[in-house]
Amino acid sequence: MENKIQAAREKLIVALDVASAAEALVLTRQLAPYAGVFKVGMQLFYSAGPEVVRQIKEQGVKVFLDLKLHDIPNTVGQAAKVLAGLGADIINVHAAGGTAMMQAGAQAVKERAAALGIPAPLMIAVTVLTSVDQRIFHQEMGLAGEIEDRVKTWAILTKEAGLDGVVASPRETSIIRQACGKEFAIITPGIRPAWSVSGDQKRIMTPAEAIGQGASYLVVGRPITGSDNPPAAAQKILQEMAEVL
Numbered sequence: 001m002e003n004k005i006q007a008a009r010e011k012l013i014v015a016l017d018v019a020s021a022a023e024a025l026v027l028t029r030q031l032a033p034y035a036g037v038f039k040v041g042m043q044l045f046y047s048a049g050p051e052v053v054r055q056i057k058e059q060g061v062k063v064f065l066d067l068k069l070h071d072i073p074n075t076v077g078q079a080a081k082v083l084a085g086l087g088a089d090i091i092n093v094h095a096a097g098g099t100a101m102m103q104a105g106a107q108a109v110k111e112r113a114a115a116l117g118i119p120a121p122l123m124i125a126v127t128v129l130t131s132v133d134q135r136i137f138h139q140e141m142g143l144a145g146e147i148e149d150r151v152k153t154w155a156i157l158t159k160e161a162g163l164d165g166v167v168a169s170p171r172e173t174s175i176i177r178q179a180c181g182k183e184f185a186i187i188t189p190g191i192r193p194a195w196s197v198s199g200d201q202k203r204i205m206t207p208a209e210a211i212g213q214g215a216s217y218l219v220v221g222r223p224i225t226g227s228d229n230p231p232a233a234a235q236k237i238l239q240e241m242a243e244v245l
């Protein structure tokens with residue numbers, strides 16, 4: 001069981017959606033025994049600045065820098081180059097930006113990492129956000145068909161563009177795994193243990209279900225960071241993941 005707990009820890013990403021480096025570092029210290037990766041998103045990065053990436057890494061954990069780049073290829077390439085220099089382990093863009101944009105980001109990251117002599121971060125594309133349901137997809141975004149078909153198409157495009165994986169809901173994981181193979185990284189937010197509230201997330205699954213579908217990593221934020229006892233919540237989720245590994 002100890003091996004399975006360790007394997008589960010490598011797959012658990014805690015979303016540090018907090019407003020300051022101080023709060024992020026307290027959570028990282030408390031939760032590092034249970035999670036191997038910590039996610040710095042827009043709120044934390046915009047308030048604490050790039051330095052927070054290094055501060056979190058000093059705790060001996062990996063950093064997923066979730067800034068979801070989405071712009072013209074040149075702009076994304078230049079921005080990705082800067083982010084690769086911060087030492088993040090995972091960086092992401094939006095697949096909706098298209099092949100040329102994803103390629104520009106991926107190439108810039110590889111070149112910058114090679115120039116610095118550091119391992120290249122995983123370059124990941126966000127498919128359809130987990131807060132989007134079929135109604136929003138059709139009526140507000142004006143997209144036809146099923147969400148899972150769009151996710152599959154974008155996952156294949158992502159792989160063809162030379163990226164390492166995608167962010168998607170756990171509900172699309174098995175379709176992506178089938179289409180893109182076992183080496184392709186699938187990062188799944190929208191994780192809600194049976195004891196937690198769904199909030200703004202729409203396409204959700206429990207930690208055990210997401211692992212059962214073949215997710216490479218699970219992103220969990222509020223069920224852990226918003227609980228009265230974050231380490232206990234993280235431990236409970238880790239246990240649930242380990243039981244099905």
Ligand SMILES: O=C(O)c1cc(=O)[nH]c(=O)n1[C@@H]1O[C@H](COP(=O)(O)O)[C@@H](O)[C@H]1O
Nearest residue numbers: 015041066128129130167189219220221222
């Ligand atoms: O790229 C992401 O990480 C992401 C993509 C997505 O489709 N859905 C999604 O929730 N996320 C992120 O995953 C985290 C989920 O947090 P909780 O809903 O609090 O568990 C947030 O930090 C989101 O920004």
